[in-house]
Amino acid sequence: MVPVKLPRWRSALIIAFSTAVVSLALLALTASLFSHDPSLHDEPMSDADWIVTGATLVVQAIALVLRVRWPVASMLLIAVLPLGLASVQPSSAFTLTVLPIIVSVFLTGLSNTVSRLSIWALFTAVIVASGQWVNSLGAGEENMIASAFGALGQAAIVVLLPLMPAVFIASQRALSAAQRETVNALTRERDAQIGEALARERSTMARELHDIAAHHLSGISLMAGAIARQIGTDPEVARDGALQIREQSRAILDDLRRLVGLLRDDDDQGLKTLATIADLVTAVRSSGAEVELQIQAGEGTDPGRRVGPLAQLAGYRMVQESLTNALRHAPGSSCTVVIDGADPEALHLTVCNTARDSTGEAQTTRSGETHTSGSGLGILGMVERAALIGGTCEAGPDENGGWVVQMTIPRDPDRGIS
Incomplete structure (x- = not known):
């Protein structure tokens, strides 16, 4: 009692x-x-x-x-x-x-x-x-x-x-x-939702940091290796490479500032979209990689029509991560980026690279360490981004020994056609 x-x-x-x-x-x-x-x-x-x-x-x-x-x-x-x-x-x-x-x-x-x-x-x-x-x-x-x-x-x-x-x-x-x-x-439900939102934000921040750091630092690492080999034989080319490293360093700082600015509720200037993929390809080419960009859409038609900012950011990050993986794991291979906007229901992005050539097969850094495989977080991040916007993302080897990443982004029917 x-x-x-x-x-x-x-x-x-x-x-x-x-x-x-x-x-x-x-x-x-x-x-x-x-x-x-x-x-x-x-x-x-x-x-x-x-x-x-x-x-x-x-x-x-x-x-x-x-x-x-x-x-x-x-x-x-x-x-x-x-x-x-x-x-x-x-x-x-x-x-x-x-x-x-x-x-x-x-x-x-x-x-x-x-x-x-x-x-x-x-x-x-x-x-x-x-x-x-x-x-x-x-x-x-x-x-x-x-x-x-x-x-x-x-x-x-x-x-x-x-x-x-x-x-x-x-x-x-x-x-x-x-x-x-x-x-x-x-109140308990609201607290749970807030906790879930914070967890999602932390996951998004982790993906953003991974994408930013992995892309730029991989390019810097490759250029640094090339400079180490060229500094004695071709100092002028080595000097140009050092300037490119400087530009890459500035780019990573700018991206980090943008990420911090978003966390502080600043404006979204510099937000990555499908239109900035061309600048991304140009930056990768400047590091010595062979990259081709193909845009497939009707004449006068924007391939990114009825695709929201979050979906465009996911597409940009997929291309960025795919190019980074190609530079890291298949140095010397050629890459092709395809933006297919012909489908009225969805946008299709494809990044494929050929198999590593004979020069890249055993490419090493100055310290003698070979390139190792990644943790798989990059591909997982791409898949999660695609799922977040209602799309799909698949990655795997092709029949020629290369690697292909494909993302499908559904178009938003509520957005006007530009």
């Missing part, structure tokens, strides 16, 4: 004491009125009548404490006690016993639902009506039928009068509790 907290007992004791004080005060007032005006009652009350009535009121008030553990049983007990008083010592002051009953019904209604309390409220009303009827008959009432109807009416008032506001207050409390629970549930 769960122990009851002390504040509930303290509250019950205060209510019981207050009820006893008010009941005894009304009893004393009634006794004073009866003594000054004998016409207020049919038969005079003896001292024993007053004492027994007062004792009943005190016991009823004490029984209010029991509601902390047994609210319904306490309510029924408080209603039954006056029935015993009416059977033993009927009097004109019997009506005062309804005060503890009213308090008990009200308090019980606050802590119980209507469905659970209705049957017990009916039992309480029957007990109160029986007590009133027995007391009226014991006090000398001769018309039993009229006395019964009067007792029923008084019981209905004693039970329904406090029960209705108690039920209303209890329903308001339940409604407030349900609203609080709904708000808490919505």
Whole structure:
């Protein structure tokens, strides 16, 4: 059994004491009125009548404490006690016993639902009506039928009068509790959504950093290896390569600044789109790689029509990552980038590179370390980007020993055709 907290007992004791004080005060007032005006009652009350009535009121008030553990049983007990008083010592002051009953019904209604309390409220009303009827008959009432109807009416008032506001207050409390629970549930759901959004943002940032660093640093590594071989034989070419490394370094810094700017809610100037793929191809060519760009679309038609900024960024990153992988894993091979915008339903991007030639097969850095395979995060990032925009991305070897990456980006039907 769960122990009851002390504040509930303290509250019950205060209510019981207050009820006893008010009941005894009304009893004393009634006794004073009866003594000054004998016409207020049919038969005079003896001292024993007053004492027994007062004792009943005190016991009823004490029984209010029991509601902390047994609210319904306490309510029924408080209603039954006056029935015993009416059977033993009927009097004109019997009506005062309804005060503890009213308090008990009200308090019980606050802590119980209507469905659970209705049957017990009916039992309480029957007990109160029986007590009133027995007391009226014991006090000398001769018309039993009229006395019964009067007792029923008084019981209905004693039970329904406090029960209705108690039920209303209890329903308001339940409604407030349900609203609080709904708000808490919505808050938890919002926190979960925020956490999920943050996780997605972290994943996006990781892909962006991977794409930026892998692309530029791979080019810098290749150019640095070429400079190391040419610095003794062709210093002028080596100098040009060093300048290209400088440009690549600036480019990676610019991309990092753009990424940080996006995180700071700055404007989106410099955002990568399909139109900037040509600049990407030019930059890769400057590192010495052989790259061809093919754009297939109707005359005067933009291949990126009805393709949103996020989808264009995903396409750009796919081309960037594919070229980076070709430079890293197949140095010396030729690459072809195809932007196919002829399909009215989707945009198709293809990046393919031939197999490594004999010069690239065993190409090493100055330190003598051969190029190693990647972690696979680049391809995974491309697939995730495609899925994010509702497209597909596939990568694998072709029949000639090269490597092909294909991305399909669905067009947005809600965007106007440019």
